[in-house]
Amino acid sequence: MPQVMDKEVKQGVQQDEPIVKYENICKSFGDLEVLKGIDLDIMPGEKVALIGPSGSGKTTIIRMLMTLEEPTSGNIIVNGKNLWKMNKNDHLVRANDKHLRQIRGDIGMVFQHFNxxxxxxxxxNCTTALIHVKKMEKKEAEERSMKMLEKVGLGDKFDAYPSQLSGGQKQRVAMARALVMRPQVMLFDEVTSALDPELVGEVLEVIRDIAKDGEMAMILVTHEMDFAQEIADRVVFLDNGVIAEEGTPEEVLEKSNNERLQSFLHRFRNGNGV
Amino acid sequence: MIDISILDVFPVLLKGVSVTIQVLVLSAIFSYLIAFIAGFGRLSKNVLVRKFTGFYIEIFRGTSLIVQLFWFYYAIPMLFNVQVGSELMAGVLAISLNYGAYMSEIVRGSIIAVDKGQREAATALNMTRFQQMRLVILPQAVRMMLPEFGNYLIQILKATSLVSLIGMTDILYHGNMLRSTNIAMAPTIYLLILVFYFILALPLIFLTRKAEDISKKGVASS
Amino acid sequence: MNWKWDMFFDAFPFVVQGLWITIALTFASYLFALLFGFMWTFLKRIPNKPLNWLVTWVMEFIRSTPPLVQLFFIFYAWPMVPGIGMTLSPFTSAIVGIGIHYSTYISEVYRSGIESVGKGQWEASRALNFTRWQTWRKVILPQALPPTIPMLGNYLIIMFKEVPLASTIGVTGILHMANTYGAHHFRYLEALTIVAILFLVLSYPAAVLVRKLEEKMNRRFDKNEILKEDKGVVM
Structure with a gap:
């Protein structure tokens, strides 16, 4: 794979270089082939929404980037560096923990079940990684975290425990926790689907806010079609382990002729999408 | 004339309390220590370590504590032709290895029981494996272990009575001595011994209940 | 190393003589515990506050004091108790002593089984106008008992390992035989090792069996919480 080696040699990232690059990614769980060759580039600051029926592998795509799942084959390039493979005596070998840690520092994630x-x-919750992973002074970490908690509207709750919060509040804390690490890419894994309907709005509001800042690339796995249309620069439709449609929200959600996509969207708009 | 009463039995038994407590404290410390070592051993990535710990656990859970105690006290010195074994050492070793084996299953089970999402969140925050264990998994797992650890403390207290059989001068030993000269006083003696143990157990019982309360709070329920 | 195989083979038949006593005592005290445990559960269900409190603390007392002392109490002290006391053989004393101690644990198993049957079952039985006895026999017990079977099996194994305590009052099980052999030949090593091996050989397959049963029941009844309560009480 010479082109991979080439990328590793390059220093720094230019503005027109993708920050994340999936190259022919396949993933199987046992006999089940979930992803069958995914190619996907994410540009710095780009907001990408991944949509598709459940089981289409959209969550797996971001979990592999977060190093929670290892691809069966293919490469994921982050900032020009191969995530799951590393160079050892001029050979590409399976990445060890140290290598993964060096690269995934630029990535943050918010989970469906908050965690x-x-x-x-x-x-x-917010300061612990700043202190132990980023080796920040406790005071500085607390200041930064308090600012972030205020930004998500939970400054007054800093002393509470997660069990004392509502689902929507928990998810906002989870976002603050990920944001204080200042990742270049933020992953959202169906962050509203575990919430009661009336709590979804407050969480989307925060995401909208973050998206406005613009700096950070975002990949959202979501079932909120209207929201995807509103904030995404690009919408990717996954079906049966491949990218079946890709383009601007308008192109994908309104003008596409893809039949599978049509029926998927149709089911959704009738309110029984999952 | 048999004229001993509770007031005569009491001070005799009292002489054994310090030995009982000594064995209890030492055994508890080593049991917990072994439980953690063996519990982590069972979760090790190294197959050899895993198999070896599993073997140790099955051996000690599969045999009887009193047999292990006698084996440590009578058989080991003979096997290796050495007189390492003081009574205290044999007693503490047998009790700790036995209960360490049982409690290692609790350590292992609690660590496994911590929600998978916790480890994933820690990974997403780029923690090392060691940091994940220290900052995220263990604090929650230990909370889950507490009630069972409390229960086992009471088990260990009861087990300490066995050391009287290898000649350690604990509460039961002094009681047995007194009974051998005053068989008529046996009811008073043994009832009082039971009360002694119960009084020692009371703080442990309340500790266990407290542990149950703590354990109910502050564990992930995703 | 100072191991002698000839001693091992010499001691083996001698020690094994005690095996039947050990096994008989295990089952006898187990049966006693099963029945006595039932009594505790029954007493605890009587809706009377002072009685409840008393039963709870008596059980707590029995459970948190050493079975060895309880054994001595029954063997040495019981005959001396004025009025109701009587002399019991070592074997009988062991049945009663070990049986009573473990009956308090067994009772907890029963309780967890009964509590695992939902309130709706009681209400449905009432709606069908069952008598109390019919409700227990037809509705509650058929649901409460099966999930407790693995736990009860566990206690059989636990009590098996507890039975050698009885050698201290002269019940001639395998541990007692080994000690006798050891005292005769001034060598305990091989004889005690035989005892350990016998325990391992008998209890390990039983434990595996119970674990299998547990998994099977877990799948069938999906009642993880009550089965997890395995306290692993030895001693």
Missing amino acids: LFPHMTILE
């Missing part, structure tokens, strides 16, 4: 640390306060 807040229940034994820590809201503030500690």
